[in-house]
Amino acid sequence: MSTQITCPNCHTRFNLEDVLTEDVEKSLKQQYEQKLKTSVENLQREKKLLEKQQKDFEEKKQHENELFSQRIEKEKQKLQQELQEQIRKSVSSDYENRMKLMKQTLDDNEEKLKLAREKEMEVLQLQQRLKEQRNEMDLQLQKKLLEKTKEIEEKALKHAQDEQELKLKEKEMQIDQMKKLIEEMKRKSEQGSMQMQGEAQELVLEDILRTSFPYDIISEIGKGVRGADVVQEIRNNLGQACGTIIYESKRTHSFSEGWIEKLKTDMRSIHADIAIIVTQAMPKDMEHFGQKNGIWICKFQDAVSLAQVLRESLIKIHQAMKSQENRGDKMQMVYQFVTSNEFRHQVEAIMDGFTQLKNSINKERLQMEKIWKEREKQIDKVLLNTTHMYGSFKGLAGADIGDVKLLEGGEEE
Template structure:
């Protein structure tokens, strides 16, 4: 590199040194020009870079738009082709199904005609058989009538003592057999009624246990011992017995007033304050009542024992409260008896029982309606499932399994 601090004369080629001040001015001027040129270059480069970025962004956007346009067009073409293919397949299926239905209809008509012919033949043969049977019956009836006439004449002609004795023996045997049959039938009916009665006794005790078993004592009376079926000891929370309720169960076709006297007699060994007779057949004066009182005994049916037993227990608890006011009163049983046999208690009990009976009838009606509705809806669901299963099964069976348009259809189970 040449020494820029010296200047060479172009004519004589002699070199001499430039002064420092001049050199600095030149250097500064050159550096300024170079820096300006660099700045210009950088500015130009930045402009081109910005233009490139704008161009690149616009190109990317146009590319994305073009890609979206292509996808939309492809999707549209696919949808059009799919619809066209579906319509074509549906037309083919419809045409095939119509053809199959026509064939089935023709076969059905043919089979119906065959069946009609067979039915006519069957009816004809049946009539012929009936005519033959009628002729045979008439023939044998005539023969039997002749034989009976002959036998009757023979019997009429046989008037010997031996024959009369045989007839009397046979009549006696028949009479004895009838008597024995009646006795056996009555025993069977008695055993059946006794068994049903025992079942009702067990059911009565079970109901009382369910209702009052947690708080009271339900004491069954042993079999073979004269007395009622069971009695209830009404207790306080601390276990003090406030009173007793004696229960007797009857399951017969008719009501007997003798049961009332017997129940009073049975109560002498129990000393219950309240007596209850549970019977299948109510007395005539109480046929249309839920319960009633005759000779100081409550009479009711088994299906009303729950509300009645609750009311009777409540009466004993109520009377025990009344007795606190009459502490030391000697005739406590009379106080209890007077209360539970009063018109007030009877009216209150009947009112509560009627309300419970109405509520039970209403609940039974609602229950029947709900059961019917649930059954109808369940049947509708089953029919719909069967219809859809058959529908899709028919389609999958008719159309080839590789048909792309039907891959989304559910298969018949």
């Protein structure tokens, strides 16, 4: 069956199904739009209602929050007040307890302080008494020490003065002797030839030996006679012969090894015990005195010191031999000891001591000579000024002033 129909007005043909479908769609569309509009309006009303309800809720919530905050604040203030009250009561109670405890402690401390002050006063008083007693004892002790010190100083001063006087006298005597020897040496050393200078040294050596060893016999070997220059026969304080020392004096610019053998020959011919070469020039291998090939060698300034040591050794050997007579083994032992290096080292050690002592004496002698020269100049100055003053008065007063022979150039009667 055909579903085409024609419009009576415009005579247009169209399908009936399409018309019916369009009408249905239009009707449905109107219904839907009406429902949609109604739904939208309902939704808007509900939205407004919800907004109003939400606003009311927010306002109610805010109001309730404000009320809650107020209640919380009131509760907080109440709790703070209660807490403050509790703290105040607790602090007040604790403060009172502490105050009571502190007061009790202060009272106890005051009592202890009072006792301590009393003890301190007692200790101070005791210390004061001890100090006074100690001061008194110190004064007494100082007084005794001063008295004892004064006594010791007086004794020491007197002893030192006596010792100094003796030493000065001894030094004066030694210096006088040394001056004489030095003057003699200077006088003899000024001779022109080397032989004469050597002879002068021999003479001075003899004089020094005689002065230093008054018990011994010092003799010179004559010119042209084979032998040493000087012979020293040792005598002890009892006058007993104890041995012989011979000396060869040399004053040249160089040392000759032949002197040693020559003096050893002289020693055997004279039957001397010890031989010494006194020389100005030492061997090349010797700077100081010592023994070489059985002969002692030294400089002139060491001669007396070395002679003194060797002399004492000979005297001791003589005493030992006298006490051990008829005992050849002992004599052999003594001879071996005298010719040994040990004896030589001992002699050298003693000579070192004598040399130091001699240097000290020479130093003191030079100092004393300097002092004496200064005093001589002072005396000469005083005498010169006195002479000038005497001459001035003599010129003014003439014969009215008596003559002073010492100042006039004459000798006093």
